[in-house]
Structure formats: C-alpha cells, structure tokens
Amino acid sequence: MHYSxxxxxxxxxxxxxxxxxxxxxxxxxxxxxxxxxxxxARILTIKSRPVEKGVILIASHVRQLLxxxxxxxxxxxxxxxxxxxxxxxxxxxHNGLLPFWITGGRSTIAVRVTNHPVAKALCExxxxxxxxTSANRTTRPALITGLQVRTQLGKExxxxxxxxxxxxxxxxxxxxxxxxxxxxx
Numbered sequence: 323m324h325y326s327x328x329x330x331x332x333x334x335x336x337x338x339x340x341x342x343x344x345x346x347x348x349x350x351x352x353x354x355x356x357x358x359x360x361x362x363a364r365i366l367t368i369k370s371r372p373v374e375k376g377v378i379l380i381a382s383h384v385r386q387l388l389x390x391x392x393x394x395x396x397x398x399x400x401x402x403x404x405x406x407x408x409x410x411x412x413x414x415x416h417n418g419l420l421p422f423w424i425t426g427g428r429s430t431i432a433v434r435v436t437n438h439p440v441a442k443a444l445c446e447x448x449x450x451x452x453x454x455t456s457a458n459r460t461t462r463p464a465l466i467t468g469l470q471v472r473t474q475l476g477k478e479x480x481x482x483x484x485x486x487x488x489x490x491x492x493x494x495x496x497x498x499x500x501x502x503x504x505x506x507x
Contacts, residue, residue: 325484329440332483333447340480341365343457343471346380346441347409348492349464350457350471352479353380353444362423362453368478370460376426378411380436380454382445387433390416390451398499407437409494413505424453434494440485456493466490 332342339361341354352368354361356379366373381387384406392415394402402412416431425431434454436442445452456464457471457479465471468482496505 325440328483329443329447332444332481335481336361336444336448336452341368341478342444342481342483343465343468343475343479344440344444344483345438345468345485345487346436346454347438347488347494348490349466349487350468351380351441351454352457353452353454355448356424356451356453357421359421359423364478365453365455366423368475369455369458371455373423374426376428376432377424378432378434378454379424379451380434380441380445381451382436382442383407384435386445386449386451387435390420390431391433392417394499401499406435407442408435409437409489409492410434411494411496411506413496413498415500430498432496438488440483444483464493 335342336355339358341361341364343350343352352365354365411432411434413430413432415429420431458464466487468484471482
C-alpha cells in the first residue's frame with residue numbers, strides 16, 4: 323500500500339474509533355482519537371497501563387494544541403519553539419478541556435509537536451492531536467518496527483502504518499515546562 327494511502331486508511335481508522343500503530347521519532351507508537359474514551363481504554367488495556375498515568379498527545383503544529391493549553395509566558399513559548407518540532411515532550415498546564423483518560427486527572431498534559439514525517443502526516447490528516455504512547459506492553463521493551471508491533475500486539479491494533487523510526491529505541495525527552503523537572507532524558 324502506498325504511503326499516502328496508508329495515511330488515509332489510518333486517519334479513517336482513527337475517526338472511526340480505532341487504534342493504530344505508527345512510527346515516531348524513537349519508537350513505534352499506539353494512537354487514537356484522544357476524545358474517544360473507548361479507543362483510549364483499548365490502548366491502556368493493550369499496554370496494561372493505568373489511566374492515572376495519562377498519555378502523550380502529539381500534533382503536527384502547535385496550533386493543534388492551543389485549544390487545550392493555558393496562557394504561557396513569552397519565555398515559555400520561546401523554550402517550546404526552540405525544541406519543536408522534534409523529539410521533545412513537554413508537560414504543560416492545560417485548561418481543563420481535556421478528559422481524565424488523557425490527563426490522568428492532572429492539571430498538566432504531556433504534548434509534543436512531532437517532526438517525524440509519518441506521525442506529522444497522521445496529525446494533519448486527522449486534523450487534531452493524536453494519542454501517542456509507546457507500542458509495547460508495560461515493562462516490556464519498546465517496539466521499533468512494524469513487524470515487531472504485528473508480532474507482539476497482533477489483532478489488538480486495527481491498522482499499522484509502515485515506516486521507520488528516526489532514532490530507534492530512543493524515546494523523546496520529557497520535561498516539565500514550569501518546574502524544569504526532567505522526567506525522561
């Protein structure tokens with residue numbers, strides 16, 4: 323299947339409430355519509371991940387995230403813009419419009435503007451941020467190829483988008499925008 327056709331099929335799958343797997347900067351990710359509680363619940367079940375941990379949202383451009391963020395200072399915007407697009411996830415205060423199953427009940431949300439061509443094309447095709455959590459079961463190594471996803475997760479995923487990760491096995495950095503605390507380097 324041609325690349326653009328895969329993106330269209332994946333976007334339709336997300337819009338219909340499905341779960342997809344796709345390459346990101348460092349690992350294959352599992353994704354779905356962040357406002358579809360059933361789809362997010364499926365991802366959490368696949369991963370054996372508690373809802374209280376929340377999930378990351380990725381976007382093709384910061385404009386896709388703006389409806390969910392609180393007012394940020396010009397210094398905070400400069401910091402975000404110095405790392406985006408790219409493999410840098412920021413934990414940022416949100417405005418309360420995001421559901422519990424995304425935030426884990428926190429006043430912050432983990433977000434990234436991706437520079438991976440497949441992940442970016444997916445966000446552009448669906449026209450909103452996409453859930454992005456590593457395609458692996460909790461405590462298991464991250465998956466870095468579509469074949470690994472198919473072998474280990476099988477039919478639990480509705481569609482797998484082909485492609486390569488940029489830096490295999492190197493997950494994105496995660497840092498809190500307000501405190502500067504680094505969760506993952």
